[in-house]
Amino acid sequence: MTMKAGTNLEKVLESGAFAVTAEAGPAKGAVTSVIERKGEMLKPCCDAVNVTDNQSAVVRMSSWSSCVLLKRLGLDPVMQIVVRDRNRLAIQSDVLGAVAMGIQNILCLSGDHQAIGNHPDAKGVYDIDSIQLIQMLKGMRDEKKFQCGEEISGEVPIFIGAAANPFAAPFEYRVLRLAKKVKAGADFIQTQAIFDVAKFAKWMEMVRDRGLDKQTHILAGLVPIKSVGMARYMKDYVSGVYVPDEVVTRLEGAKNAKEEGIKICLETIEQLKEIQGVHGIHIMAVAWEEMVPHIVEQAKLLPRPVV
Amino acid sequence: MIVGKQKPLPEIREMIADYGNILILGCGTCATVCFAGGEREVDILASSLGIAAKLEGKERVTTKHTVKRQCEWEFLDEIEEKVKQADAVLSLGCGVGVQAIAERFPEIPVLPGLDTLFMGMPVEEGVWVERCVGCGNCILNQTGGICPIARCPKGLIxxxxxxxxxxxxxVDPTRDCAWVLIYERLKKMGxxxxxxxxxxxxxxxKMGHPRSITR
Incomplete structure (x- = not known):
């Protein structure tokens, strides 16, 4: 079949293999070593690596430049774009630049509101929303047109991604929202972290009922938990993350919370593998990237397919 | 209505520091209804500034007046004499009112006594909330009569x-998500x-400044 962008991630997903992606946060400075160290660590165990775009509305090195650094190391980067900081002109020009540098997986996000980050006085842009961003990228790729309708010279091969939060109430609305993203042109989906597998399975059932799993590749999100404090913090303060009480209780009762956190993560992966329509996992090991190779190995997902 | 709130007294005192004779000008429309700059607030502010002047040992004359609307020329004629006698006008109207005074009386300084906030309504006693950003392209027919541009901090549509x-x-866990409200209302409506x-x-x-219409 013809590939949309021909990235490693797209090839792995199209081959039918169970994909593994991970997230890497860029440096809070201009040093290249931070993202490069994470890249070296993640390269053997991931099909693609996401680079966040000023996550939690905290300023870091830009996603696209960090992606370039990963690309140089031979990784397949996923550039995350949030619509908080850039308008339609800036986003389109960044996308052209990214594709020119070989960065062709792009994840479209709303982004955390600036009020919760480290520049709360900033003016939020929100010129377009995440669904419109998907549409805009699809137009750039499939019609070779800018959002305004003007022709783009040459091809813009992009593999378009979007996020999904299967847990926020009203529950039934979340599937509707996914359907909208798929209709807009999302080729792959990376979900919010899953701790409540039963609820996720119910969501996937609704996804399958609508046939959405056949139209997009769904990668199930995971956040390995390092400590009881982290579990509590995520439960109470992290936007969009749902940590059930049982997880907190289990970590509280554990002798070694780190080991227990990894155990929970591995058990979740085993359960996710069994859910029909899940095409892979996306590991967001926040400031704990060094655990990803171990998790992928223990989950028996090594070696990664060569496609 | 346009909702505003009075600037903190220290800020107002700093603004008027150079002027001995101040006309405190209220507005009888929006600023009155949102308890920010009507006749009552003009009285209270005049007293506060009077006390402050005494404490500082300063001579200050304040004149009080409230017009029906500061934002229309026809209501500004009545203050011409009072403005001429003042060193400055302290307007308790919204930003539109302040600019109308500045334009109508180009030789007199006009100072904003309010911070103009938003277009909104009182949802309960003492609580005003934003409802419209004046985007120039209303989609309320498609969002269950609830505006996500004004009521979602990201303006997601x-x-x-x-x-x-x-x-x-x-952004604020005490506030309802506009889209959850929209969802629930559309559900009720089937x-x-x-x-x-x-x-x-x-x-x-359509939101590009400055906007105007001609009829």
Missing amino acids: NGPCGGYRDGKCE RLDMLHTSQPLKDYS
């Missing part, structure tokens, strides 16, 4: 972000189908 929790906004349609990119040229 295609549904909520992933950050809301238990129906509350990620019109959840409206959520399937994707809204196109918004034409922000």
